[in-house]
Amino acid sequence: MEHARHVFRVIFVLLLALVAFVLGRTWLVPKSYGLYGPYRFDNVAEQAAIRAPLHAGAASCAGCHEEKAKKLAAGVHQHVSCEVCHGPAGRHAKEGKVVAKAAIDRSFTNCARCHRKILGRPEKFPQVVLEQHVQQMGPSALEGKVCLECHDPHSPKL
Amino acid sequence: MDDTRSTRREFIQGAIKLGGGALVFLSGTSLAAEEHPAERYDWEAHRYAYLIDTTKCIGCGSCVRACAAENGVPDGFYRTWVERYVLSAEGSHVDSPNGGRDGFPPIEPGFHPTKSFFVPKMCNHCKETPCIQVCPVGASYRTKDGVVMVDGDRCIGCGYCVQACPFGSRFLNPATHTADKCTWCYHRVTKGLMPACVTVCPTGTRQFGDMLREDDPVRKAIEHERVAVMQPHLLTEPQCFYIGLDKEVR
Numbered sequence: 268m269e270h271a272r273h274v275f276r277v278i279f280v281l282l283l284a285l286v287a288f289v290l291g292r293t294w295l296v297p298k299s300y301g302l303y304g305p306y307r308f309d310n311v312a313e314q315a316a317i318r319a320p321l322h323a324g325a326a327s328c329a330g331c332h333e334e335k336a337k338k339l340a341a342g343v344h345q346h347v348s349c350e351v352c353h354g355p356a357g358r359h360a361k362e363g364k365v366v367a368k369a370a371i372d373r374s375f376t377n378c379a380r381c382h383r384k385i386l387g388r389p390e391k392f393p394q395v396v397l398e399q400h401v402q403q404m405g406p407s408a409l410e411g412k413v414c415l416e417c418h419d420p421h422s423p424k425l
Numbered sequence: 426m427d428d429t430r431s432t433r434r435e436f437i438q439g440a441i442k443l444g445g446g447a448l449v450f451l452s453g454t455s456l457a458a459e460e461h462p463a464e465r466y467d468w469e470a471h472r473y474a475y476l477i478d479t480t481k482c483i484g485c486g487s488c489v490r491a492c493a494a495e496n497g498v499p500d501g502f503y504r505t506w507v508e509r510y511v512l513s514a515e516g517s518h519v520d521s522p523n524g525g526r527d528g529f530p531p532i533e534p535g536f537h538p539t540k541s542f543f544v545p546k547m548c549n550h551c552k553e554t555p556c557i558q559v560c561p562v563g564a565s566y567r568t569k570d571g572v573v574m575v576d577g578d579r580c581i582g583c584g585y586c587v588q589a590c591p592f593g594s595r596f597l598n599p600a601t602h603t604a605d606k607c608t609w610c611y612h613r614v615t616k617g618l619m620p621a622c623v624t625v626c627p628t629g630t631r632q633f634g635d636m637l638r639e640d641d642p643v644r645k646a647i648e649h650e651r652v653a654v655m656q657p658h659l660l661t662e663p664q665c666f667y668i669g670l671d672k673e674v675r
């Protein structure tokens with residue numbers, strides 16, 4: 268009987284350790300951890316709702332700017348999303364209301380990002396070497412001008 | 426003596442019940458959320474893939490600007506970027522000023538280039554990814570729809586994953602001090618939108634698709650055309666597929 272008491276003590280301590288482990292684990296391991304693998308599953312939903320989408324795509328711009336969208340769709344810039352030049356739609360309008368003016372960048376730099384002739388671009392892509400363009404058009408035609416004075420960005424004709 | 430024995434028995438019974446109860450409690454918590462909490466979105470109905478046609482890229486950097494705006498990427502860090510390769514037998518030149526965000530300047534490489542092209546890069550969302558394997562706290566994971574993401578609440582910012590990624594797709598965000606990377610705009614794709622970079626790409630270089638949708642153009646391209654992946658010898662099974670990938674691109 269005396270020896271049995273020792274066994275019970277050991278079992279008691281082991282049980283206590285087990286309970287401490289289980290409770291500690293419950294407390295330390297975050298909720299939803301390990302549901303689908305060694306990660307916190309709740310983060311998937313958190314990532315999906317991390318922020319509201321900022322870019323809306325050209326189709327949503329057409330909701331208000333129908334005329335511009337029609338013009339764009341008929342020209343060679345039809346695949347250029349409005350947001351490429353004007354910035355994300357989410358900064359311009361929220362829930363159908365204008366919150367800030369959309370960016371209008373009429374600079375040479377903006378056009379040059381796509382159309383300045385540089386190494387790396389596919390050869391068939393329309394590119395301009397400014398010096399040659401000046402020679403073609405005559406220097407007086409181009410001096411102090413930006414591309415947009417002759418070319419309409421929504422329907423650029425060459 | 427009888428008294429003590431009965432109390433001991435009671436105690437042991439109680440302890441077993443408590444332990445069992447704790448186990449039930451544990452299993453109860455892990456059974457709590459079986460469905461994807463994002464509304465009307467079934468993550469098992471999608472498996473995303475990305476297609477980059479390098480022959481179409483003009484290096485305008487619209488994708489890099491859109492990504493930074495959409496995801497609030499800090500200046501000097503890039504979730505996606507564009508590299509320019511200027512090559513010939515005599516030499517090579519690779520540049521990516523500001524990740525290609527503001528486009529590329531004209532250059533004189535100092536040799537006669539025989540070919541030059543742009544290569545947009547980003548996280549490859551590998552199936553067998555080293556970045557998840559090295560994470561010591563279970564902060565990096567791959568979703569069932571095929572997106573590799575970082576749990577900012579779990580991440581301790583040790584940077585192991587940043588070093589483990591063979592594509593340089595991760596960085597430590599200086600604001601949050603946690604690992605940051607492309608999520609294929611998970612907040613957009615779970616709502617049926619395209620990632621921001623794909624939305625703005627003017628040339629159709631960047632395409633995003635779903636391998637579980639039979640009529641998906643990206644799936645068709647990957648299944649029927651000749652596509653390559655970055656560093657295939659590493660066997661990470663990238664899910665970004667490239668058309669026109671040159672041997673010099675790493």
